[in-house]
Amino acid sequence: MTVVSAVPRPPRRIPWPALVALAYAVAQLALVVPHLGLGWDETVYVSQVDPGRPAAYFSAPRSRGISLLAAPVLAVTHSTTVLRIVLALLSAAALYAAYRVWQPLLGRARTALAALLFAGLWTTVLYGPQAMPNLWVALSAVAAVGWFLRAVHLHERRRALLGLGAMVAAATCFRFSDGVWLALPLLAACAIVPAWRRPAPALVVAGGFAMGGAEWVAEAYARWGGVGARLHLSSVTEGGMGARWAGGMAWRSLNGPLLCRPCHVPLTHPELTLWWLALPALALIACAVAPRARRGAATVLPAACAAALSIPYLLLIDYSAPRFLLPAYALLALPLAVLAAHGAQAIRPPRVRALAIGLTAVLLALHLSAQYEVLDRNAAEARVTADRYRTAAHDLRGLGLTPPCLVSGRHAPPIGYDNGCASANVGGNNRDTTAHTLLRRAAREPTAALARTRSGPPHYARTWIPHPLPGTGLTAYIRPPLQPPV
Numbered sequence: 001m002t003v004v005s006a007v008p009r010p011p012r013r014i015p016w017p018a019l020v021a022l023a024y025a026v027a028q029l030a031l032v033v034p035h036l037g038l039g040w041d042e043t044v045y046v047s048q049v050d051p052g053r054p055a056a057y058f059s060a061p062r063s064r065g066i067s068l069l070a071a072p073v074l075a076v077t078h079s080t081t082v083l084r085i086v087l088a089l090l091s092a093a094a095l096y097a098a099y100r101v102w103q104p105l106l107g108r109a110r111t112a113l114a115a116l117l118f119a120g121l122w123t124t125v126l127y128g129p130q131a132m133p134n135l136w137v138a139l140s141a142v143a144a145v146g147w148f149l150r151a152v153h154l155h156e157r158r159r160a161l162l163g164l165g166a167m168v169a170a171a172t173c174f175r176f177s178d179g180v181w182l183a184l185p186l187l188a189a190c191a192i193v194p195a196w197r198r199p200a201p202a203l204v205v206a207g208g209f210a211m212g213g214a215e216w217v218a219e220a221y222a223r224w225g226g227v228g229a230r231l232h233l234s235s236v237t238e239g240g241m242g243a244r245w246a247g248g249m250a251w252r253s254l255n256g257p258l259l260c261r262p263c264h265v266p267l268t269h270p271e272l273t274l275w276w277l278a279l280p281a282l283a284l285i286a287c288a289v290a291p292r293a294r295r296g297a298a299t300v301l302p303a304a305c306a307a308a309l310s311i312p313y314l315l316l317i318d319y320s321a322p323r324f325l326l327p328a329y330a331l332l333a334l335p336l337a338v339l340a341a342h343g344a345q346a347i348r349p350p351r352v353r354a355l356a357i358g359l360t361a362v363l364l365a366l367h368l369s370a371q372y373e374v375l376d377r378n379a380a381e382a383r384v385t386a387d388r389y390r391t392a393a394h395d396l397r398g399l400g401l402t403p404p405c406l407v408s409g410r411h412a413p414p415i416g417y418d419n420g421c422a423s424a425n426v427g428g429n430n431r432d433t434t435a436h437t438l439l440r441r442a443a444r445e446p447t448a449a450l451a452r453t454r455s456g457p458p459h460y461a462r463t464w465i466p467h468p469l470p471g472t473g474l475t476a477y478i479r480p481p482l483q484p485p486v
Helices: 016-031 040-047 065-074 080-100 108-119 122-129 132-154 157-174 174-193 199-224 227-237 247-252 269-291 296-316 324-346 349-400 412-419 437-440
Strands: 406-409 423-424 445-454 467-469 474-478
Touching: 016 080, 016 108, 016 122, 016 349, 040 065, 040 412, 065 080, 065 132, 065 157, 080 108, 080 132, 108 122, 108 324, 122 132, 122 324, 122 349, 132 157, 132 174, 132 296, 132 324, 157 174, 157 199, 174 199, 174 296, 199 227, 247 269, 247 296, 247 423, 269 296, 269 324, 269 349, 296 324, 324 349, 349 412, 349 467, 349 474, 406 412, 406 437, 412 423, 437 445
Parallel strands: 406 423, 406 445
Antiparallel strands: 445 474, 467 474
16 A cells, blocks of 8 residues: 655745735725715816716816726715725725736735835825825836836836836826826936837837826817916916925925925924935935845836936925825835845844844834824814815805805815815916806806905905805805896
């Protein structure tokens, strides 16, 4: 009788990247989705594709990628909760897919650590289920740089080139300006690195940018008369883009407010910003040790792309928002993961290595707990703001403002969207009409002008009837109905 010995099965690998993505989805569904209404910018984006609401003014700097992503959901339901759930699941899947591109380049453990570093940021969790473009630019950029390196290094050029073109196109579709700053370092790498001087990667990057920016360019000619005119108006809308240092504003607003414009907030809890201050130094150290870790290109290129994508938000505008640097954080997570792995491998005595890994894990846990505290505070503030919008919309309906109707003035887009009304503004960065045109329209449909209670009515609504909106700090000035002739 022959005894056949059983062949031992190799131990199953823990799917760390998938577990990170799953944890990211759970965090969004538990901490953000149940309570968060639509924000100011979100209502602008979703109104473009919501069949039951008038489209809000779509200013020159914006791109329509996030509107297209939300369109299938809005075609079926108007539920904000459903939209949040779908976007949370999509963003978790996109996180996994984007960093999965890097697995052949960095390995499973480094890839999972990079995904965890990015997914653990409060901004990443808060904006995952929101109809905002910055997170999607970030994940598109991560995938694009990964596909680029696979196209120039590994023997899978056709698939990698297709992925590269698609991801550059996606980033550009979500935010045209960010697509420019992503394409530039990739094209520069094609020119600078001798081994990468092949036409295919450069042509694919340029083609992806052209494909993703085609709608933006077409709209520039249709609405503003050309790309130059749209870029000029974009600069005006952003407050006049030019050489200036905005790093201080980015630092002070790192943990909120969600939009710092004008940005005069003081720095609070500086201990919670230490990771941000250390980020440039850690990235430089990672690039310095990358050749010894045999990860030179996989470390330097994402760091270079992160630096390029940071330029407009650190050097060209005079306000800040924590979400602006999401693409940079997503890319810098990769060299940081390489640095952490190299540091662990460089420590020889097993006991010292175990101690170092344990200390790093403790620091990471403390960092994630701090991020949770900041997330909880900012989510609560966003929830209060969205509740004020809904309260104002409810009160306006009680005043007889029902569709078709028009809301102008302060916070007109979100309040108008919640009420099913069109919105318009005669001043500010989102000016889209004149007082004369607005008054002519007000003669045909119910109209409300919103202003802070203490500031009085807008100049075109001085004879309109004031109605304070309790709990919002706003007063609605309702145009009185025209009296029929006697």
